[in-house]
Amino acid sequence: MTNIFETAARAAQAANREFILIGGHAVNARGYQRTTLDFDFLIPAGDLTSWKTVLSGIGYHPIHETKAFAQFEPVGGGGFRFDLMLVDDATFAKLMAGSEVRAYGGCEVRVAGVLHLIALKLHATRTWDRAVQGKDYYDILNLIRINQIDTEAPEFQEILNRYATPSIRDRLLSDLNRSV
Secondary structure, eight states, rough: OOOHHHHHHHHHHHHHHHHHEEHHOOOOOTTTOOOOOEEEEEEEEEHHHHHHHHHHHHEEEEEOEEEEEEEEETTTTTTTTTEEEOOHHHHHHHHHHHOOOEEEETEEEEEHHHHHHHHHHHHHHHHHHHHHHHHHHHHHHHHHHTOOOTSHHHHHHHHHHSSSSSHHHHHHHHHHHHOO
């Protein structure tokens, strides 16, 4: 039986809807395996109506929507949720250009570039509830280690300075220096 991720990805492809895999499954696709209970897709905000149709066609309905996010769950509950992060066209184009096609979940999908994924995770740690959970922090730390990110590189330093809080920045650099 086809898994729901593959079903959604193929339905999106059939509807000509582009997306970039972000979140926990993108972390998994980039080599750090952890449990996650939802699928996070980054999409152009203007495509939300089309995505509602795509997800409705595979048995999902919207449960929460803001200007930046839309969440969907299976009709009847249970199962994996789909969280759509909505961005403007310029942001989507930038992240699309930095993404890579990877085999994941039974199909070929675009996965956020590792530096973009780290930036998204650092941004998420700015909210109190996400910082307390800690999973984003360990995703970042392990993505850097597994992907052998040069933490002295200007691109990484720019992301760190732009998206990390001072406490996360200091902790991350300290933890990375300890593991060397």
